[in-house]
Amino acid sequence: MKTIRIAASDYAVTSVVVLKSSKAEVVRTFGIELKEGRNKLIISKLPTTIEKQSVRTKIVGKDGTSVENKTYLSDAVCSLMDNAEVDPTTNTIRALELKKSGLESEKKMLDTQAEVMVTYARSLTGEFASPDAVDAFLDAFNVRGKKNIEAVMRIEEQIMEVDKKIQEEKRKKTLVKGSVNMELAVMIIAESDTQIQFHLTYVVNNTKWSPSYELHAVTSEDGKPSRMVSLHYHASIKQATGENWTDASLTLSTVATDTVTKNIPVLEPVEIYMIPSYVHRPQAPVIIQESRSRTPPVHYHRAASSVSPRRHRSRSHSRAHSPRSRRSRSHSPQVHVVPISFRVPPGFAAAQERETDDDAVFVLSDDGDEDDDALEINARGRRKTEEALTKMVTQTPMTLTYAVRGKADIPSDGKEHTVTVAILTFEADIEYVSVPRVDPRVFLQCQVKNTSEYRLLPGPVSVILDNNYVSRTRFSDVKRNDTFTFTLGDDPSITISYERLSKIVKEGTHTFAESIDITTYATTITAHNTHQFSIEKLVVRDAVPVSANDQRIKVLLRKPQELLEAQEGVFVDVKDAGKSVEPNTSAGEEGMLKVRWEKEQDGLYEYKWGVGAENTAKFETTFDVKGPADLKYSFANFDIKARA
Incomplete structure (x- = not known):
């Protein structure tokens, strides 16, 4: 049996798939020469965080072709190495330290050699040596001394380089997060000597x-x-x-591999239980609207948990001609009020369709308010309103x-x-x-x-x-x-200013009339485009006040009139803009002044118009705040915080 040892750190990673669940799938490829018979492949220095159940192996030929008929795997074991506590960087640092020690010893030898030469030179005297001998010694001392100095400098430079490598390895040691103490042993049986590509795939954590x-x-x-x-x-x-x-x-x-369901969920039966009448609390009646056909009404009842009061925020600013008034129903359906007596599960209305006439249409109110949204269903199950009952939806995660x-x-x-x-x-x-x-x-x-x-x-x-x-x-x-x-x-090349004026007018000053204060506010917005090009879309946002907690305070919008009939989110043209606004005719329809409600319930609106090069646009908004003279009120968020 041939044993083949491979350190994974000596080979580059082929590919990595990084997942969103702190995991990654790593693929490695190793070129291996097999001998006929049994070959034990040991791959060391694999990440310790490998999920052992995720390890997969594959063998292909050197050219990528299949070799399943010639070689096969008989066993694969993934476990921690025996020397799991050994730091893989220790050997590198130890080798560098040994090299440094050898260089330091060599330097000491050169230092000793220089010291011997200096000691011998000091022992020479004119009594025992002729001038010619002294001259010859000094020449030799000079040459050997230079060589000694150059050798010492080279060694010191080498020691310095080794020190840098040691520090770099120590720095890398501190930077490396994680450990590589996992080892994989694989038994491969080959019919003949061959070269293969061994593909190893596994999942690791900490990514x-x-x-x-x-x-x-x-x-x-x-x-x-x-x-x-x-x-x-x-x-x-x-x-x-x-x-x-x-x-x-x-x-x-x-x-995210952690969230993938491994088993098909079990569906539990759905049961209906009667609730004793003595545990019922007083409930608001369910309003059932009868269809125009003469089909007898069907009475539906609802559980206590399905009824909840709904809070409505009143519209706080008045409009002279409210479009809401024109949207009232032309036919008032007959209303049957039925007391609540037992619980009906969701979807019960659909289940009962088969027992009713095909022309019957039922409207189930969500609570006691007939203006609330409802669901209309005919015998074929078609939707009759824009909003349906709330339903819980589960969706398979998309990868x-x-x-x-x-x-x-x-x-x-x-x-x-x-x-x-x-x-x-x-x-x-x-x-x-x-x-x-x-x-x-x-x-x-x-x-x-x-x-x-x-x-x-x-x-x-x-x-x-x-x-x-x-x-x-x-x-x-x-x-x-x-x-x-x-x-x-x-954009500092467009300057804009905001001004607001107000005046108060008294009403009802005669004896039996309530004294009313009407404050008229006129807001003027001026924009000046100093660019050499036209601005096609300039949007300016503002708000008219809304009454927060007292309906005696009314807000009447006077200008622009087009905003009175506008639907929320829909721009309308301002026809009577006056001479204060000069439209950008080069921009076409975008250059005309438009206005819309951004959020009508909160009084938020915005203008949009085009402004020509080096041109100025100005427009006014006027509204009245009307309330009893003896009623004190204040504004929130109404101050002009900055001026141009």
């Missing part, structure tokens, strides 16, 4: 990877930002397995893999090392955004659609503009065709 990004944007000579941006997709990898991944092919995976470009070197030092996954190019939709009541600066905001084949996993993003660091943000989880936004800092 980690996380995505990071750099988003690069550029501007032209006149300061206009380019719509094309590039995203550098990086990965930060660190490992402490005890082995260095040198010149290895890296693949990053989102799979994503990313191949790192080129080869990579990741030492086992526990430190983060950055590699490049891809460089992606996107087209950005650029807007200039300002919140002048809080900060009069104008910020460049870019909205980008992920049109690449990559899913952008959660991670930090460094924003770079013209090779200058601008800001740092973070991706949540950007799937393909999803959009993400980022800012490129502020």
